[in-house]
Amino acid sequence: MKACNTGFFMSPQNFSVNDGDGIRTIIFFAGCPLKCKWCANPESQSYNNCLVKEYSVEQILKIIERQEIFYRSSGGGVTFSGGEATLNPDILRELTNILYDRAINLAIETSGYFNFEEIKDILEKMDLIFVDIKHMDENKHIFFTGKSNRIILSNIKKMKGLNIPIVVRIPVIEGANVDDHNMAETAEFVKENIDNPKIELLPYHSFGDEKYEALGIEKPSRNFKAPSVDRLKELKKLIEKHGVEIVSYN
DSSP, rough: OOOOOEEOOOOEEEEEOOOSSSSEEEEBBBSSSSOTOOOOOOGOOOOOSOOOEEEEEHHHHHHHHHHHHHHHHTTEEEEEEOOOGGSSSHHHHHHHHHHTTTOOOEEEOOSSOOHHHHHHHTTOSSSEEEEEEOOHHHHHHHHHSSOOSSSHHHHHHHHGGGGGEEEEEEEEBTTOOHHHHHHHHHHHHHHHHSSSSSEEEEEOOOOOOOHHHHHHHOOOOOBOOOOOOOHHHHHHHHHHHHTTTOOOOO
16 A cells, blocks of 8 residues: 555654553654643644654654564554544544554544544554543533533444444543542443443643743643542542443553
């Protein structure tokens, strides 16, 4: 298959042991439909900044090919992330088809905000899907991300029919979404709509602050904080009581 598309990406990350099994390369697509107030990758919200570069499919494939031996030896592969990879379905589809034909393990990390039918064929070739639920309350979701959560929740329900493992990720943020009611409602939704339901809790961090400085934009609110170790333990117990397994890929 001849590679022809180009797209905007942040720097790919090799030798990652997150976002899937084994040793992986993470391909970070630029662009995102959400504008999360706590975003750790603010460069992903625009194509026009110093931290984003245009790559062709062939250039991305060359990066991946150099790492392929590590995938084979560790059970790893490639994870598409962002930003939001589904914003550029043409290049995502081309990369997916080529790597799928090479029997490389594929995962995607997505906000869930996309047109399901437009990318269903791409999702069907994934070995694992990570999808975020940032808040169950629609109004709060709009306040914190700029978008309703209706499309996201609907897409998660549709993903069940793909018969592909799904892990719901929750960014755990004091000042946003850590109340028991929201977490219990999220766990119930996951239990009801995903086979073998799994949730991964991702504590808030401020590692992206230097990027805000480099881009000359305002940092996230100081009201956002990481949950305490004790609070995380409480949330894990709460979610497990609802019949959902807690997993970790970090």
